[in-house]
Structures are given as structure tokens and as C-alpha cells.
Amino acid sequence: MKQLQYVLSQTLILLLLCCETKPHIQELSVQTTIISRYAFTAVSCSMLNRHSAATQGVFQFHIPTAAYISNFTMIVGGRVFPSQVKAKEKKMKKEGGENNGKKNKNTPEQSEGEMEVFRMEVTIPGRNRAVFLLTYEELLQRRLGRYEHVTSVRPMQLVSRLSVGVTVVEHSRITYLEVLPLRNGKTPSSNGNGKADVGPPVSTVVRQNDTFCKISFTPNIAQQAKIATNGMLGEFVVHYDVERETGTGIGDIQFQFLLNSFPLSFKIFSGTDINGGIQAGSALLGDYLSSKEESHHNSVSLIIFLTDGRPTVGIVQSPAIIGNTKAAVQEKFCLFTIGMGDDVDYRLLERMSLENCGTMRRIPEDADASVIFYDEIGTPLLSDIRVEYSEDAVEYITQNLFTNYFNGSELIVAGKLTNHSSDSLHVQVTASNSERSIVLEKDMSIHEREQETERRLAEAEAGPNVNGYVERLWGYLSVKDGLKGRLRSQTSAERENYTQHTTNLSLTYNFLTPLTQMIVEKPQVLADARAGNRTAASGSGGGSKSDGDPHFVVEVPHSKLTVCFNINGEPGHILRLVTDHKHSGVTVNGALIGAPAPAGSHKEQRTYFNTITIVADKPHRSYIEVTPQKVILDDRDRMILPSSSSISVQTANLGVVIIANTNLTVTILGTIQFVILFHHYKNPAPYQRDHLGFYIANSKGLSKDTHGLLGQFLYEDIGLTQLNGNFSMARENSTQEPLGKNISLPSCPALKVKDRTVTVIKKSRRIYSGKQTVDCWFAKNNAAKLIDGQYSDYVVSHLFDTGDWANGTNTH
Template structure:
């Protein structure tokens, strides 16, 4: 009997472990290699503890987290690479969660689940229909930065939860960009290291490349509490290594799993903070130039302090009771000690009633006044509600009355005036409507001073405070609920407590700059920096004239100089090359995970105005880490090949900085808008820029396809696509070329840009090959579109393949005119005409009127007369049958020798007899501005069937050869000066084009085609293409859209 009982007990004890071992896969060798385990320790038989351990084992293990940042002249690119492993046979939910700075923009997110790529797509944010629930969306959208509930101080959380198939890996790749702000004399870069579990391989690397010498660099202790790190001892985080020289620094934090466990067992390591500053140029500041864009950093020093007039408006409602009020009082006591003798101040406390410390005046800073002010603060007792409207009105009246008094004029003529407004709640008493409060505040302020707002805790109407500050030249600061409010309040006051300049105007020569970001500033505070980015009108310009005017405490300041652009560009290229960042490299290499780590990642990013936007990362896990098959290495090979092919097409960092700042400007202008029309214009502008540079902003959303995991824990196979994936998935297809034309581009993210789709058929085939899927390739051949085109305003581009030259010109036509683009009526029977539509110029444009193609007609007279008429809304095909096809649906039709393929809201491909092909781009605006018109772009994709006698504005160049020559420059005579003879001066030679025996002066320019997807260098002919084209403009104007008359044979002579 005892033997039976013993055997039964033995079976019961061993069975669970036996079954558990059947499901346990083989671990990677190094997952627990760093753990120091005591195998002699006796285990505790505590049921709760066992349950806890078992529950933790169901969560996928994070095997790697790598965060790499490259900071190039204050602009930071950060790439996050996270790899998880589901060690169980069944599927388990894996959550990727990462905190990013609130001021940063996400620029790409890609998942690789089970070897299959799931790229993200940035799309315009649309209003949800009434009754639509979040879960009804077919795509999972990461948390956008437009919501306040995801905020923690100055960090916000990006989160994505998906099911990971059993015994499989998941890779998450996130990139974001930010412009570092200078505060209190330092730039600060913060990396959140909170994986929420111990990580086998954890790396944080920050690389800094600056033009000027790095004068200060420090790495703070890991910041995981709410207390400020200013008071912490300067002890480097464990395993941190610093490499640096004059203008280059690299900081690496690489703790082992044991070192992580010594810091915390929860994986919440905290913020990894790097601070630095650079040497300042005296005078006008630091201007950097690259690829037609510039950035101007202006931070003067050693200036006298400008006196300030400040009114503190403090919330004393009942919600401030306790720690908030105590810390606020401590911060105010410290601020009082920092006031300077020439300053003037007052206090207003508010709840459901308003109290003014010194009614009707601002008092000077004297020991007696400071003592009385401390007494006023000490006696504040929180109670009642929150009357924000009356509080800001009272503070504004105090300051306005003082500024109007003779006392203010005599005392401080150039003083800086400001209100510091602090609250922890929403309006509950008095005026409650946000619009009324903002309107009243703006009228009371009257552009005479600035309002700086501070919100404490989670119950604050931050939108109200943000708009109040923006509309009144101030800024808003957020203090989290559990933060050290005293330290943060004092830090914010230190940033604005020492004004050095006021009324700063930065001007650039009008003919040299096409668009600049904000260049008028109310104040400049010590330790901060003014940053302006701009786009140059002419890339080949030699100099840029810059003028800065401002006022300080006792006089006006004017600084101006001519900046040598070419020298600055060479200097920028030299600095980047010295740091291993060559000018021509793509930003994928700048901000991707470095190849030295072996991750094999290579993200692809967007060219502005539609270049490769939303292209996802086509990579997989590290080579050699998974030993099931060779699929991972195949995926990596594909990804690396793609990255290498992109190497010379990356956007320069200054251009992306310009795009980043332009979006910020657009959002600020949108908040300050007073009419719905003005708001819509700013919204459209900021949305277009966000889509062009692939930024996740409050106006855009990110859609990511959710992987489908079957009941058995495996990943569902991809369905073989039968058409372009963009149409299959329902994504936006504006300006999308058909799938068979993927050499040119695919689906874009906006109606103003032509972009290549991330999941094109060819790419899907590569991924399917790596994962064992059965994706079917399209049988149609790719069509390579030439650069020969007429698009935009209208801008003409002509490619001469035989001469290996590209020429461009503009035609300033008249609205209503019909232009002959291609005519080969006598041979192939093909004629193409385009009708012009007029549009007013955008604000600031030098043009009085712009014209675009509103209708394009293609007439084919052989073997029988037929035609195709295209507008942005519909296509009329009149051949054997007459069909009217809408442009918002994808369809392919044939009628005799004509074939038409429509990619919905994107483009129309027309093929004639298989030897002549045209592509017509659709440019549509969802919410057009007054100066925007729906229009068309015309591209020649195949001209083999056109004869050598083809003519027209484009057709005349299809079979021509041209050459470049230098014109002998004139010799000019300089006027003699006193005591000297006149001197002859040889002018530099000019470039000219030899075409059909004519000589045409040209200059080198860059032009974007395919809706901005591709930039081409071309030789530009001025004066409406005079001497370049045969005849004159009027020779190409025809009577109607179906005119097929012969070319009138106009000519030009030298």
C-alpha cells in the first residue's frame, strides 16, 4: 500500500513538469548568460510566488532594445529597434511601448512579425462619423500626440500591442525627429529607457555632430523620479562610455542584464540625459547651408539685461490645497529673491474672487516690497472655484495701466513686460467658454506684453493655456501631477527671467529666399536660442544678405552681413564627412540602427512633396540569430539592397529641419486663426508638409495593418494580390501609378504628392519568398517613364537621351488657351492638346497669375478616329464604344488600339497600339486653398511609335540632339579711380545650349517631377523658352481641344 501511494505521489508531482518541458523551445544561448544564479539555494514552496512567475513567463521576452540618436547641429534623428521572442507554442500579446519627447514627430514605424513586414502609413486625419467606434477601424493606430492623457511631463507614449505567433520573433522599429531647444545655456537630449522588463541586449547611443566646437558635455544620472537632476551628483550611469573631440561626441550606455537588475528589476531604468553646448559665433550668428536650404542659429551673449515688468497671476482655488500650494509658495519665494533692482512686479491671486497685492500699480524691487510680497504669498489660503477669465483680465489691466503711465516711460523705456499665469484646473466660475476667455485675454493684452502660462497636474485645460500663450507671444509649460513643482517652476522662471533683447527682426534679401520660418520675435532670453530655417530661391547664389535688428536696455541694435553660401555649404559637407555622414547619404543611414550592431536594419524615409513617403522598413531580425531557416537573411539582404539603392537620394538634414519647423509654424498659425477660412488654409498647409515629410502630427494619423494570428498560434498567410495593394487595402491612392509601373512610383499619402507604395507587388513577392508565402507576381512589364513632361505651373522638362542632357523651361500661358503638346498627325495619327486654367498666386509669390492644365485630349486618327479626354474628375474614351469613366475608381479598359488604366484619384495611363504611352497625373485637393486648382500633369512614357517628324511643345524634342557650349563673355571697363588708369575686366563665361543651330543661354537648376518624387538637374531656358522652341508661343495655341492641324513651321534665328 505504501508503495502504491508513493508511486501515485511521484506521478502527480512529475506530470506537470513533464508536460511543461514538451512546450518549451530552445532558448538563445545568451538570454540568461549574464545572470548569476545560486543553484544551491533552496526554493520556497509558496503558491502565490509560483503563480506570479508563471504569469510573467507568458509575456514575450524582449531580447534586444537599441536606441540610437544622431544629432546634427541640434536636429536629432532617433531610431528605436525592439526585438521580442514568444517562447511559447501559443500566441501571446506583445506590447511595444516607448516614450518620446512631446515636441518630436514620429517619421516611421514598422513591424516585422514572423518574418513578414507590416509598414505604417501616414495619412490625413479625418473626422470620424457619428457612432463610429474605435474598434471598427481595420488598422491599428498608435497613440497620437494630440491626446493629453498619454502625456507625462514633456514625454508622450507611443504604444502598439499585437499578437505574436508561437515560438516566433517580433521586431518593432520606430523613428522620430526633433529640434533640440536651448534652455539655460544647454541643449538637452532625453532618451526614455523603460522597457518594463530586463533586456538581454540593451544599448543607448547618442552621437553629436556640430559645426562649432562643443564646449560642454555631460551625462546626467538616470532620471527616474520627479525631482530635478540639477541637484544630483554628476555620476555617470553604469557602463556609460564617452568619446569626443572638438565638434564630435559619442555617448554609449550598454548595461548588461545583471547591471540592469542591480538598478531595478522592473525594467524602468528612467531617462538617459545628455546635455551639451557649443561655442557661439559673435555678431549675426551661425548660418549653415545644404542643398538649397539654410538654418540660422542666433544666440548673442554678453549683453546687458533688459529690465522687466512682471505680474504673477496665481491660482488659489481649493484644488491647490496641500502639496501644490506649498511648492508654489516655495518657488515664488525663490523668484522674489531673483528679481533685479530695475524690475517692477505685482501679484494677483484668484479663486472665485480676485485679490491684488498692490492694487493699481507695479512696485519697484526694494527690500521692503519684497518682504511685504512674501507676507502676501505666505497668507494665501486656497479655497473656492477657478475664475480664469477675471484673473487674466485683472493682471492685464494692471500691466496695461502701468505701461501707459508716465512713470513707466521715464523708468524703463525698453523694458520687457510679461504675465506669468499659473493654474491647476479648468474655469469653474465666471466665463466658462474657451473662445470667450481667449478673445477677452487677447483684447486685454493688446499685443503690449506676453503671457506665459503654466499648468499643474492632470485636470488642466492645456489647450486653453496653450492658445492663450500662443496668441500673446508666450509659451506654455506643463508640470505633471507628481512632479517637483517647486524646482520646475523655478526652472521655467529662470528661462524667461533674464531678457537680453526685445523686438527682434531677422530679414533676408527677398530675391534670395523663397520661404522662411518665423523670423520676428518679441523677446530673446539669456541661455536660449533663436532658430530660423529657410529655402533658397537659387541654389547657385553666391551670397545671402542677413540683417538683424533688435532693442536692448538702452539702444537699438542693427547687425548685417553677406553670408558666403558656397563656403558655408562646403563647410557643412566637410563636417558631415569628417563625422562619417557624407552629404549624399540618405537619412536612413543617419538615423537607422548602425550596421556595427549587426541588426541589419535600414529604414527608408520620405523625400518632401511626395518622394517615397510612407515607405516601410523591409528588414527582419539579425542575421544568424534565428536558426529555423534562411528566411531572415533573405529578408535582410533585400532590405540592405534597398537601403544601398537609396544611398544617394536622401533628404538633407537642413531640409528636414525646415520641414519640421514649417509644420510647427503652421500648427501655431492654425491655433491663432480667427476665421474658419484662415484656419482651413493653415490646416491644409501643415497637413501637406506633414505628409510630404512623413511626420505624425496632430493633423495626420498613422495606420498599421494588424497581423492576423490563427487559433493554432500561427500567422495567417497573405492572400495573393490581384491588383495594386493600395486599392486592395483601401488605403489612399491619390497620385498612385498602377502596380505594373512601380519603377516610377506607387501610392502616396496625400492628394498633392506622388509616392511609392510600401507594399508594392514586387516587394510583397520578396517578403512572401522569405516567409514561405505564395504571392503572385503581376505579369505586366514595368514601364519606365521618361522625364519629358509638362506639369505644374506649367513647367516643362525635356530629356535628351542621346545627348545625356535634360532641359527645362516654363510657358507663361493665358487661361483658356489650348496648347499643342504633341503632334504626329501625318504619321502615327496622334495629337495631344492641353487646355489652361488660371489661378491666383499664393501669398508672397512674385507671379501675378498661375496657369495649369485642366483638360488634356489625346486624339488618335489611325486606323480610325478616336480620342480620350481627361479632366481631374472623369475620363471620356470615344473609340469603338463611348465610355465615361470616373477618376475616383480604379479600372482598366480597352477599345480597339486604345488602352486606358485608371488608378483611383492618382493617374491615368494611356497606351496606343502598344508603342505609344502617356501618363496623366491627377492633382486633386480635398480642401483647396483660394490659389489651388485641381489640375493635370502630362508625361511621355513611351515614344517608340511616334515618328521623327513629331512636333509640339514637347514632341519637337523627342528625336533631337543638343550640346552645351560656352559663350565668350564681354569685356567691361572699370571706371578709373583717382591716380589710376581704367582697367579692362573679363566677365566669366556663360553656358549656352546648341539646338537646331540656335544658341540658347541656359543656367543650371533643379526641378521636381512626378509630383515631387524625383529631383532632376536641368539646364533652364528663360524668356518663355525663346529660341529653344521652334517659333513663338502663339504658334502652339490651337483653336479647340480636338484640333489636329499641322505645325505652322515657325522658326527662330540667332
């Protein structure tokens, strides 16, 4: 019976996949690294259009409302479409080439506790792939004595390879860690038999020590189908907490930025008369505070206002409600607001709370809002908290004055150190509780803390994508503070000031915020490109001429010869440059773009490499994707590195060294090394394009079975010989009349490649951006007979294709 159930299950999955008309998601990976509460999340989604016709593909992902998107890139049909974050114009006009991906019309600028939807639609050419890369960042808030990280797993279909990973790195000991059952909307999680789940989702693996933990969730298709056949698995939720010291928390210090953490009768008015409810509640609490009964108590006073709708009774204009609320509260107590459901003016609730030292929370409509929120703010421990540092030691600090501190929460302050050589930093926290005023002080060791951070990141193999996390956290908090200040501003000048400052911060850290927009170029259907417009392929293994039209230059180590050739490539084609997939696991592919040829040229157009991918499948899969603007490195963790900055990165499999705007050196397992040159034009001519050059610097780790346009020559024995001129001419003019018997032509050089003879001429080629010149034997006619097989044998379907070489052959 169990075997029959298994067969039926597999049949159901096959039917679901076969009936799918939209592009199939082959792989979805969501990897998060949390370092001292700050979370970096990288999403990678690969779709395949199985059909011959172009099809619309939809990438949709839910992200926390409190998070900011920091990057989005599409790779469609081998072409890379990066995004740009720009300041939002005052009057936006929708155009076909623009897409502000993160949107939810009911979500206010700073609302938290809900998800927003990032959505991108793109046309995928027939039998081709699209890859979507999304990164976002957020600061986890401590509530009810724990941190919560939520990953949405809703790909809307079953996925061949699905993986969710969460790495948590903390300075303090991790005292509590729990992976909850999948959380799916308004219904409780179940295991498919109608019974509620009580443990982590199936396939979840947890590794943990005192200061870091690694959690993975990798359900196969059968396990996904058991949870939800439509691919809407739900939310993968991780709760954790850390050990807390008595007194002030110890700060994180990195890149001259610092972070400090301080682990730190109820009436509900309902209805839609928001103004009337606030006035009644304020009067009631105000009378109590002025009474003799309360005059001797140093307590914290709050109003919690809950609503499930917009103002419809009494005063309904938002400015009037905000003004009346401020006049009623009179800074005597704090106002906290709760919104339930979708028919709520969250912007109004947020501004009401922000202007009266409270916060706004969005609660699911079916939840017990009073219990949830009261548990969070029902135990105020301190009031009037002020965080101060040594005089002139810190600048640009984020919010350091807090009206209340609640049990189970945390206060975060970040700023920039002014004295980079100082060994310590003095921190003082003043506050009041129900009995007295208190002062907490601590001296922090700066350099020791920074070294400890680096050590723990290395232990957790967190990767350099989190380097500079304190500065990015500072930028994140500063943007949040700026948006709150903008919301509270009383004059247009003050509002404009906040707007400009916060916009600049958003652009500096590439954050998609309410003040910025994300511009993504929409790709055209690549399958419609005209055939026949071919030109010399851009360079690989050799270098580029100074005019930016590179050619292939290959050193043949066994024969101590240098050969060169041109390949008439098609824009949009992806060429296999190196493949040793079965042995070393290495594959290198390059994508071509086109440009018009210079005036007077015999060519119709030029082609260049604008994207190169290096895939290393051993000991585990990792890859590097390179464009003239950026380098994407994925080895367990994903990093996006600009080509304009010098940086060195070492991961488990890969070593990467970028020399700003010059070149990239990639080392694989210490024995294989490739060099990729960046070619940029400040004022490009119409026939010039930013492009890449590719070189094999060290092939020691590549096997004798290595192939590809360049790889096939690494272990090839090529001989140089002389051919009789008449024999050579006869071969090249086999369709013409034979030469006269009395004509004798001089001999010409030729290369012996396996059983093939290739006539060549001697040429000079400039390589390494024109810095070196080499003499080489040039093979004409699209490298016919020099390379194995034909040009079409080297064209692959996508940039991450690692399929085997087709073993094409030539006759002599």
C-alpha cells in the same frame, strides 16, 4: 560574500526571466543622431514569443511631445507591415486595422517638455519573433544656456541586449557636455543603495572632440536589474552647448535649404478663476506701464500665469476666456502660461499664450515651477527681433519675427534659397534692447558651409540618414508654424487654410502630427496558415519568368554548369538562401508570400519572396532588409530608403546602390556582392504580387563552407553524365512493376553531386526580369538529391536567424 551576492543576483535575474509570460524583448536599440540641433532617433525592438501558442506582444515607447514620428514598421513572423501616414478624417471611425500610435489625451497639439506614449499591440505566433522599428525627429530647444536630449528607457522588462546611442555633430566647438544620472519620474535617481547618483549611468561611454561626440549606454541584464527589476530604468539625459559668435549665428546650408540660429516684480496668480486672474494681472501691469515712473524705460513687460487646474470659477468657457484675455492684454505685453499636473486644459493655456506673443510650458507637479520658468524667461535681452535676407534670395521662410529673445535661448529661422548658384547670402537682424535699437549683419558663404557640413558628418560617421536634415528641419518648423497659425485663426476659412497647408506639409515629410494619422495593417496569426497549399518558391540566384512566378537558377562556377529547380514552399516560411556565418559573417534569408494560381494552372497557388534580409556580422553586426517598397539599412546608424528613388550609400561595412524601381546592389567589405531585383505591377492580376529576385553577383569573399539553398553550389563540383534510360526509369518508378526485358530506352542526362545522382532535363529560364534567357539543367521533385538535406532543413525561424546549417545528408 561578493561571490555569493553575485550568484544571488544572477539567480534573481533568471527567476525574473523564467517567470515572464509575455514575449521577451531580446534587443532594444535607441540610436539618435543630432546635427545642428536637429535630432533623428531610430528605435528597434525585437521580441521573442517562447511559447508554442500565439501571444499578445506590446511595444510601448515614450517620445518627446515636441517630436514627430516619421516612420513605423512591424516585422511579425517574418512578414513586414509598414505604416502609412494619411490625412486625418474629420470624423474618425475606429477600425480593427488602424492604429494612430502616438496618443495622449491630455497633450495639446504643440505642448512641449513632456513625453507621449506610442503603443502598438500585436499577436506574435508561437515560437516566433516580432521586430518593431520606430523613427522620430525633433528640434532641440536651447534653454538656460544648453540643449537637452532625452531618451526614454522603459522597456517594462529586463532586456538581453540594450543599447542607447547619441551622436552630436555641430559646426561650432562643443564647449559643454554632460550625461546626467538616469531621471526616473518624480523620484531622484539612485544607485540601488539609497544614495543619489551624481555621474553618468553605469556602462556609459563618451567619446568627444571639438565638433562631435558619441555617447553610448549599454547596461547588461545585471546592471539593468540593479537599477530597476521591472525594466523602468528612466530617462537617459544628455546636456550640451556650443561656442557662440558675437553677432548673428552662422547658418547651415544643404540641399538648397538654409537654417540660421541666433544664440541669444514677478507675480503669480493662483486659483481656478483663470479669467479673473488674467484680468487682474493685466490691469496691474497696464497701470504700471502707463505711469510716469515707467514712461522713460525701454523694458520688456511680461505676465506669467500659473495654474494647476481647469477654470471652475467665474467665466469658464474657453472662447470667452481667450477673447477677454486678448482684450485685456491689448498687445502691450506678452503672456506666458504654465500648467502643472494632469488636470489642466493645456489647449486653452497654449492658445492664450500664442495669441499674446508668449509660450506655454508644462511643468511636473512636484517641481518648483516659478524657479524653472523664471530662470528661462527672466532675462529678456532683446525685443521685436526681425530676421531678413538679401532681396529675392530666400523664399518660404519660417517665423522670422520674434517678440522677445531671452538669455540662454535661441531663435531658429529656416527657408529655401532661390538662387542655387549664389556663393553668399546676406543676413540682417534688427532688434531693440533696453537702451537702443541694434542692427546685426553678416555675409555667409553658402558652398563652403555645405562642404564643411559633409566633412563633419563623415568624420562623425553620422551616416546618410541625416542627409537633407536642413530641409526636414524646415518642414518640421513649417508644420509647427502652421499648427500655431491654425490655433490662432479667427475664422473657419482661415482655419481651413492653415489645416490644408499644414496637412500637406505633414504628408510630404511623413510626419505624424495632430492633422495626420498612422495606418498600420494588423497581422493575422501566421501559425494558422493551412499546410499543403504549396507552390514553386520565388526566385533566388536566378531570375523571374515574365509572368512573375520566379524559379531558382544557379550558376556552378567550378563546373561551368547552370542548374535550375523549383522548391514547393509554404507562404510564411523563411528560407535560408546563403549562410557563411562562421567565416565572412554573412547570412541571407528570404520570406515567402502566397498568391492564387492562374485559372487552369495545375498549381494550387504561387509563392514569391516579398522580404529578403542580408546580415553581416563582421567586423560588427549590420543588416539590410529589403521589400519591394523600401530598403532598411542598419550599420551603426539606421536608414530607411525608398525603392522608388535612385540613391547610393556607403557605410563602414556595406555599400548600397538603388536604381529606382529596378534593383538594389549590396556590396559587403568590397568582396561580396548581391543583386536584388524589384518586381512591381501597376495593375496586378489576382495571381501577381510585388516581389523580389535575388542574385549572387560576386562570391569572392564567401568561404568554401558557404551553404544555403544557393550558397551550397558556389564551391561544389558537379559533373554532367548520361544514365542508361532503363536504370533511370527504374529509379524513378521503384514502386511500379519492372519494365519488360525487351524494352530499351535512350540514355538521359544526370548530374553527379557528391555521392548522389540526379536526373535532369534541359530547359530555358528567363532571368533579370526577362531580359536574359539561360539554358539550365532542371532537377525535378523539389530538387531532391540536388540540394543537401531536405526542404525543411532550409526553413528558419525568423528573418534575422543566423544559426548554423543543420548538415542534412542524402543517400544516392
